[in-house]
Amino acid sequence: MEQPILKINGIHKKFITEKGNEIDALSGIDMTIHENELICILGPSGCGKSTLLRIIAGLEKPSSGEVYYKDKEIKKCHKEIGMVFQQYTLLPWRNIIENVALGLEINGIDKKQRIEKAKEYLSLVGLDKFEASFPYELSGGMQQRVAIARVLANDSNILLMDEPFGALDAHTRVLLQRELLGIWRKNKKTVLFVTHSVDESIYLADKIVVMSKSPGKVKKIINVDMERPRERSNVEFGKLSEKLFNML
Numbered sequence: 001m002e003q004p005i006l007k008i009n010g011i012h013k014k015f016i017t018e019k020g021n022e023i024d025a026l027s028g029i030d031m032t033i034h035e036n037e038l039i040c041i042l043g044p045s046g047c048g049k050s051t052l053l054r055i056i057a058g059l060e061k062p063s064s065g066e067v068y069y070k071d072k073e074i075k076k077c078h079k080e081i082g083m084v085f086q087q088y089t090l091l092p093w094r095n096i097i098e099n100v101a102l103g104l105e106i107n108g109i110d111k112k113q114r115i116e117k118a119k120e121y122l123s124l125v126g127l128d129k130f131e132a133s134f135p136y137e138l139s140g141g142m143q144q145r146v147a148i149a150r151v152l153a154n155d156s157n158i159l160l161m162d163e164p165f166g167a168l169d170a171h172t173r174v175l176l177q178r179e180l181l182g183i184w185r186k187n188k189k190t191v192l193f194v195t196h197s198v199d200e201s202i203y204l205a206d207k208i209v210v211m212s213k214s215p216g217k218v219k220k221i222i223n224v225d226m227e228r229p230r231e232r233s234n235v236e237f238g239k240l241s242e243k244l245f246n247m248l
């Protein structure tokens with residue numbers, strides 16, 4: 001078993017709305033994530049999946065509880081923890097290579113080095129021919145691949161992915177799931193992937209964290225022992241799918 005890389009201890013999150021109403025988004029989340037694991041967080045709308053990811057990314061503070069990355073408490077954004085959002089978040093006025101190099105530029109890497117590195121990751125997601133294009137010239141799936149290349153180029157150890165394929169058509173979604181598995185295996189990353197989709201979670205995950213309706217709690221953690229690549233027509237795939245549907 002690999003080393004624990006993320007520890008999530010007793011996370012509670014309460015939001016106060018503008019009208020003064022309290023919303024319990026998360027209610028006591030405990031989880032340990034090991035290096036190189038691919039974890040899917042599966043749950044109904046509003047159960048706090050995005051909130052949990054934002055807390056791990058250091059973008060949101062928990063009301064109580066702590067998150068530790070390699071035994072250090074996360075209190076703000078961390079260079080080694082990168083996030084890919086559902087909506088494409090490329091800067092429209094920068095071309096593709098400059099978008100991939102953005103984080104490296106922020107980190108003060110010199111131009112030659114950052115372009116070289118950005119090219120390497122753009123090639124990894126199969127878009128090297130588009131380095132001079134602008135985001136509007138790319139399809140949704142291509143833009144999402146650029147967003148993944150940008151996070152990888154930053155050398156993030158942990159990839160937090162908040163329904164990154166949710167806005168894509170079914171065919172592109174399946175292609176990107178396959179591509180993500182390839183990248184994950186090749187680059188030895190730890191991935192936390194939020195999804196609504198039972199099918200997506202079974203296809204991708206080592207472990208599926210099933211969350212219950214709000215306030216969000218961990219209902220069950222399921223180990224997925226099926227060999228990869230996983231076939232959706234497989235009996236075992238179908239059985240697990242039924243089990244998860246019944247649980248949600």
Ligand SMILES: Nc1ncnc2c1ncn2[C@@H]1O[C@H](COP(=O)(O)OP(=O)(O)OP(=O)(O)O)[C@@H](O)[C@H]1O
Pocket residue numbers: 015016017023024025043044045046047048049050051052196214
């Ligand atoms: N900034 C905020 N202010 C007030 N309430 C919020 C805020 N962010 C989230 N919430 C509330 O917290 C709860 C959890 O929201 P969250 O977006 O984390 O759920 P989710 O599981 O990711 O939902 P979905 O699958 O629909 O994206 C919801 O009731 C939401 O309305």
